[in-house]
Amino acid sequence: MTKFKHILCSALLTFAVAGTGNAMASKQNDKNALPEIGSAGTSVLSIDKERQIGLALMRQLRASQPLLQDPVLIEYINDLGNRLVRNANDVNYPFEFFIVNNNELNAFAFFGGHIGIHSGLITTADTESELASVVAHEISHVTQRHLARRLEEQSRTQSLSIAGMVTGVLLTLINPQVGMAALSTSMAATQQASINYTRGNEKEADRVGIALLAYSGFDPNGAPSFFGKMSEEFRYKSKPPAMLLTHPLPDSRISDARLRAQTYPRVQLPPSLPFELTKARIQARYQKNDEHNITYFQNQLDKKRYRLEEAARYGLALSYFEAKDYQQAKTNLESLYQADTHNLFYIDALSDTYIALKDFDTALAMLEKAHKFMPNNQVVSLNYANVLQEAGKLDKAEQLLKDFLIVSPENYIGYDLLTGVYRKQNDKGNMHATQAEVYALLGGYSRAVDELQTAYNYFGDKPLVQKRIKARILQFQNEENKLKRL
Numbered sequence: 001m002t003k004f005k006h007i008l009c010s011a012l013l014t015f016a017v018a019g020t021g022n023a024m025a026s027k028q029n030d031k032n033a034l035p036e037i038g039s040a041g042t043s044v045l046s047i048d049k050e051r052q053i054g055l056a057l058m059r060q061l062r063a064s065q066p067l068l069q070d071p072v073l074i075e076y077i078n079d080l081g082n083r084l085v086r087n088a089n090d091v092n093y094p095f096e097f098f099i100v101n102n103n104e105l106n107a108f109a110f111f112g113g114h115i116g117i118h119s120g121l122i123t124t125a126d127t128e129s130e131l132a133s134v135v136a137h138e139i140s141h142v143t144q145r146h147l148a149r150r151l152e153e154q155s156r157t158q159s160l161s162i163a164g165m166v167t168g169v170l171l172t173l174i175n176p177q178v179g180m181a182a183l184s185t186s187m188a189a190t191q192q193a194s195i196n197y198t199r200g201n202e203k204e205a206d207r208v209g210i211a212l213l214a215y216s217g218f219d220p221n222g223a224p225s226f227f228g229k230m231s232e233e234f235r236y237k238s239k240p241p242a243m244l245l246t247h248p249l250p251d252s253r254i255s256d257a258r259l260r261a262q263t264y265p266r267v268q269l270p271p272s273l274p275f276e277l278t279k280a281r282i283q284a285r286y287q288k289n290d291e292h293n294i295t296y297f298q299n300q301l302d303k304k305r306y307r308l309e310e311a312a313r314y315g316l317a318l319s320y321f322e323a324k325d326y327q328q329a330k331t332n333l334e335s336l337y338q339a340d341t342h343n344l345f346y347i348d349a350l351s352d353t354y355i356a357l358k359d360f361d362t363a364l365a366m367l368e369k370a371h372k373f374m375p376n377n378q379v380v381s382l383n384y385a386n387v388l389q390e391a392g393k394l395d396k397a398e399q400l401l402k403d404f405l406i407v408s409p410e411n412y413i414g415y416d417l418l419t420g421v422y423r424k425q426n427d428k429g430n431m432h433a434t435q436a437e438v439y440a441l442l443g444g445y446s447r448a449v450d451e452l453q454t455a456y457n458y459f460g461d462k463p464l465v466q467k468r469i470k471a472r473i474l475q476f477q478n479e480e481n482k483l484k485r486l
Contacts, residue, residue, distance in 0.1 A: 001071055001348060001383055001413070050145075051093045054112020056483050058096065059443035061116075062412060066101040068119065068286065069413055071379045072348045073099055076278050077117060077135075080128070084136050087215040090143040097135070101286055105230065109138040110147060119282045126229075128275035129222030129267075133213050137223070140208035141201065206257055214264040221266065224257040271307040277345045280315030284322060293319035310336060318349060326356045342370070344379040351383040360391035376407050382414060389421050397421050412441045429458030433469065436476075445480040449473050 061067060068074070081097035095113040100106075103120035110116075115138045117131075125131040141147070206223065214220040231254055284293050297316035299305070306312040317332035330353050337346040347370055354363035367384040374380050381404040388397035401418040408414060415437040422431035436451035452473050459465040 001352065001386055047092050051112040052482070054093075054110060054114050056443065057110060058098075058112075058114050059441060061098075061114075063442035063444065067116075068099040068101050070099075070281075070285075071382050071413060072345055073278060073281065075344060075377075075379050076274055079274075080132060081115060081135050081139070084132060084139055084212055084216045088139055088143050088212055092143075095139070095142070103287065107134050107138050109141040113142050115139065115142070119286060123279050123282055123287065124229075125226060125275075125279075127219070127222060127225075127269070128272035129213070129219035129269060130226040130229075131222075131275065132216070132218045133209065133223035133226055136212040136216070136218075137205050137209035140205040140212060144201070144204055144208060202253065203256070206253065207260065210257065210260050210264075214261075214267075217267070219267040219269055220261040220264040221258075224254060224261050227254045227257055273308055273310060274345075276306075276308045276311035277314055277343075280311045281318060281345065284315045284318035290319055290323035294323060310340075314345060314349070321349065321353055321356070324356075326353055329353050330357065337366075342373065344377070348379055348383055351387055355387060355390050360387060363387045364391065376404070378404075378408060378411065378413075382411075382417060385414075385417055385421075389417070389424060394421055394425050398425070410441065412438065415441065429455050429465075431455075432458070433472075436472070440476055440479075445476045448476050452476070 077097045077099055081095055085091060085095050091113075093113045095115065097115050097117065099122070100116050100118050102118045104118050105121045105124055106118040107121055108116050115135065117135065117138075121134060122131060125134075210220050210223050213222060280297070284297070287293075288296075294316065297312050297319055300312040301309070301316065313332050314336060317329045317336070320326075320332070321329040329349070333346060333350045333353060337343070337350055340346060347366065351363050351367060354360065354366075364384075364387055367380060367387055370377075370380045371384050381400060385397045385400045385404070388394075388400065398418065398421050401414055401421065405411060405414050405418070415434050419431055419434040419438060422428075422434060432451045432455035436448040436455065439445075439448040439451060452469050456466055456469045459469070
């Protein structure tokens, strides 16, 4: 699907954190409170609270950061991440992986199994094992509960409120340049202890992450390979990438990673087509300009300077699409699709191309076939619904999206599409009701309640629907109050 517009709401990233911090700070000051017994970090932040905060912060991130709302890329990064999670220990909740549209090299993990990867890091990696090594490292931060343990360590050495510590740590993860300044201001007295504790976390995450990489079938040398590349590229630069601010990379860490990787069998893996297609998609759709990209991918093909020809041709097709040369895009994409009819990258790009050419019948035939084979897949379902509504088949698009959202109730794009379908149907009641779900997924509960109250007025002749809306309003209000009580 084409790039979704980034919707901004007024909710602040630190909203949930501040409320949580006050509660945790109060707990720290209660001398009569019995200590919690469990894994490291639970005396400051229980696993249940960590999960709740993670869900709340993920909603805030959707509203405040340029996340790629791209179903193909979401599908790829979650498939890669979950291949690693399946082999991890101490997994306490489902993981969610997402991509931030940012050319900076960075990756971060935060509460509740949420892991963000910057698009620039993906395009910098040369192999899927290099990318997987970063994802495995971040998974290890989560399973070892490093963020909670770091808060616990800091709470023992300073009187700073937990709210301040959580806010500073999260700022550092998401925006290291700003976050480091916040941390250095608020934690000057114990800065060295914080740095040492972070280095210990990094060493542990390297150890666990490289093992996870090997057990998941990737090349364990992906970790030292990526470390070495970063070290060489940024050794003499005055401004290091964001990742090196939160993941220090001394030479000893690189040599330790090499030695550790050598304890596992060397794996010779062929180039990964999904990985190469992901890199091509990010460059063609989200980096540089169309003219540059057409020249770049055409040069790859002419000089055979590619790892996989299909990826270079796919990048060229997307570049033509972005330049509005839809016939050239169609020619390249149809050739790729005929050779691999279940490839989601090709199905998605062809759907957009057929829409641009108003060739709805061909698009619907392709997507109906794919939907029978993969009925609940987000790429297929969302593209199918999108083509249906563009073709004016609004009732079928509505039903498809409603069915999809039953199995994927947190899918932001699905609710956004359904809102658009109701708008075209002039169904104002349901339009406002689904717009409320969009705002809720962005953490804007007050705006969600306003939308539901507006929707309520359109269903005067449907008392059962009004009761459901009242119940949903109470749910949103309870969610908001729950965050304040954390």
